[in-house]
Amino acid sequence: METETLQLAISRVFDAPRELVYRAFTDPDHLAQWWGLTGNSLPREEIDFDVRPGGYQRWTEVSANEPDLRIHIYVNLTDVTDGELLEGVMHVGGQLQEGIEPFATRFRVEFHDEGEGRTRLEIRQWLPPHLAGPSEQGWLEAFTKLDATLTSAQVAADREGVVA
Amino acid sequence: MAGTDQLSAVFSALADPTRRAILVELAEHDATVTELTAPLPISMPAVSRHLKVLERAALISRTRSGKWRGSRLQGAPLRDAADWIDRYRRFWDSSLTRLDAHLAAVQAAERATDRMANDPKVPDNQEL
Numbered sequence: 277m278e279t280e281t282l283q284l285a286i287s288r289v290f291d292a293p294r295e296l297v298y299r300a301f302t303d304p305d306h307l308a309q310w311w312g313l314t315g316n317s318l319p320r321e322e323i324d325f326d327v328r329p330g331g332y333q334r335w336t337e338v339s340a341n342e343p344d345l346r347i348h349i350y351v352n353l354t355d356v357t358d359g360e361l362l363e364g365v366m367h368v369g370g371q372l373q374e375g376i377e378p379f380a381t382r383f384r385v386e387f388h389d390e391g392e393g394r395t396r397l398e399i400r401q402w403l404p405p406h407l408a409g410p411s412e413q414g415w416l417e418a419f420t421k422l423d424a425t426l427t428s429a430q431v432a433a434d435r436e437g438v439v440a
Numbered sequence: 441m442a443g444t445d446q447l448s449a450v451f452s453a454l455a456d457p458t459r460r461a462i463l464v465e466l467a468e469h470d471a472t473v474t475e476l477t478a479p480l481p482i483s484m485p486a487v488s489r490h491l492k493v494l495e496r497a498a499l500i501s502r503t504r505s506g507k508w509r510g511s512r513l514q515g516a517p518l519r520d521a522a523d524w525i526d527r528y529r530r531f532w533d534s535s536l537t538r539l540d541a542h543l544a545a546v547q548a549a550e551r552a553t554d555r556m557a558n559d560p561k562v563p564d565n566q567e568l
Contacts, residue, residue, distance in 0.1 A: 284525055286532050292543035300539055306546075310538040313531060397536070401528055 286399040294387050297395040298359045301385060302327045307335065315340030329356045336370070346370045360387050446498065453497035458482065459490050466500060466513040476511070 290297055300306040304323040311318060322336040331353045339345035348370035355363035362385045369378035386398040453459055462476055477487045491511055494500045500511045 284528050284532070286529070286536070288536050290540060290543055292547060296543060296546065297539075300543060300546075306542070310542040311535055312538075313534050314538065399532060401532075 284399075284401040287396065288399075289390055289394055289396045291394055293393050294389050294395045295359055297397065298387050301362060302333075304335075307333075311335075312337045313340075327353065327356060327362075329353065331356065333364075344371060345373065347372060361385070449497040450499065453493050453499055456490070456493075458487075459494055462487070462490055462494065462511075463499060463513060466511055470503070470510045470512045472508065472510050 300310065302325065304320065304325050308318040308320055308323060317338050317340065318335050319338065322334075324332075324334045326332050333349075333351040333353065335349050337347040337349065339347075347368060350367040350369070351364050352367070353362065353364040355361060363383070365380050365382050367378070367380045372378065382402040384398075384400045388396040388398065390396045454463075458480065461480065465471060465476060465479070473484055473487055473491065476491075477484045480487060491500065491502070494511075495502060498514055501514055503510050503512055
C-alpha cells in the first residue's frame with residue numbers, strides 16, 4: 277500500500293466551503309495569492325493550468341529575498357476529481373537554493389466536507405522516488421524516535437568529548 | 441545538506457527494521473559484530489551485510505583498534521534526511537497559513553458583493 281512508504285502527511289481544516297478551497301488550488305488567480313513561503317511571489321503571466329486527469333499545472337515562484345532564485349514548478353496531474361481530489365507528480369527545478377538539486381515528488385490533496393461550510397484538507401507528499409525505499413507502516417514514527425535518540429546520543433558524545 | 445544520492449542511500453538503509461535496530465543499539469555505545477548479533481535472531485554474516493549497507497549510507501563508521509573491530513554511529517546523514525522532511529513541513533505550514541487568510545478575504549469580499557446585489561436600496565439609503 278502507498279501509505280506504507282515514507283511521506284509527509286498534513287491535515288488542516290479551513291473555514292471555507294469545499295468548492296472554494298478547491299478553486300484556491302486550481303484557479304491561477306487564487307493560487308498566486310497564497311502559494312509559497314511568506315514574501316515569495318508567483319508572476320501571474322508564468323502561471324499556466326490545464327486541470328484534468330492527464331493535465332498539468334505550471335508556475336514560477338520568485339524568492340522575495342533573492343530575486344535570482346526562480347523556482348519552476350511543473351505538476352503532472354495523474355488524478356483529478358472536480359472539487360475532491362488532486363493527485364500528481366510535482367517537478368521542482370530552476371534556480372533553487374544552494375545545495376538543493378532539482379527533484380520530483382508525488383503528492384495527493386483531498387478535499388473533505390467538514391460541515392458548517394468548513395473543509396478539511398488532507399495533504400500527502402511522498403519523498404522523491406529515488407529517495408524512498410520500500411518500507412513498512414510506522415516508518416516515520418520509528419524514524420522520529422530514532423532521530424531523537426540519535427540527537428541525545430550525539431549531545432552525550434559531545435559532552436564526553438569536552439570532558440576528555 | 442547532503443546531495444540526493446546520499447539521501448537515497450540513507451533512506452534505503454533505514455527502510456529495514458533490523459538495520460534500524462542496529463542503529464538504536466549503536467546510539468547507546470559502539471559495538472562489535474558479535475555484540476550486535478547477540479540480541480538479534482539472525483546470523484553474524486547477516487549482521488555484517490547490514491553493517492555494510494549502513495556504512496555505505498555513512499550512517500556508521502567502522503573502527504579498528506588492535507583486534508577490536510567496532511561500529512560507531514554517525515548522526516549527520518540522518519539529520520539531513522530529517523531536514524528534508526522538515527523543510528517541506530515548514531513550506532506547507534507557511535503556505536496553508538496564507539491560504540487560510542486568502543479564503544477569509546475572498547469570502548468577506550463575496551459577502552459584501554452579495555449584500556449590494558440583494559439589497560439595491562442600500563445605495564439609495566446611503567445617499568439620504
